[in-house]
Amino acid sequence: MRKFSIGITLCLSVSFLLHAQMYDPFYKTSKPKSSSSLLRPPPPMMAAVPTVIPTVVSAVMNNKAFINGAWYAIGDKVDNKEVTYIQNNFVGLKDGNRLTMISVGSNRRVLGTKDVP
Incomplete structure (x- = not known):
């Protein structure tokens, strides 16, 4: 028993000499002076993905095409x-040097795309 008490006394004296403190989970810490320096800005948001509206050819009449409601x-x-x-x-739509053929009707699909001079 005596060796045990000597060991505890020795540990306490060493911790006192090293200025060690025990962790107390119930001890209230003081608030930092400037909380804004501890806060980081939020990460940058990803750029919004542009919404692509498909080109829909609904009808053809008298050399005119009904595309996207007009x-x-x-x-x-x-x-x-x-x-x-x-x-x-x-219906053929040209964007720069690219020509796109879009079918008329319910299937509404691209028939083909090619580069033209």
């Missing part, structure tokens, strides 16, 4: 694409 003729612009062809089954 009637267009050859030479008109639809979403920065020029209407170059209007046929019974498809």
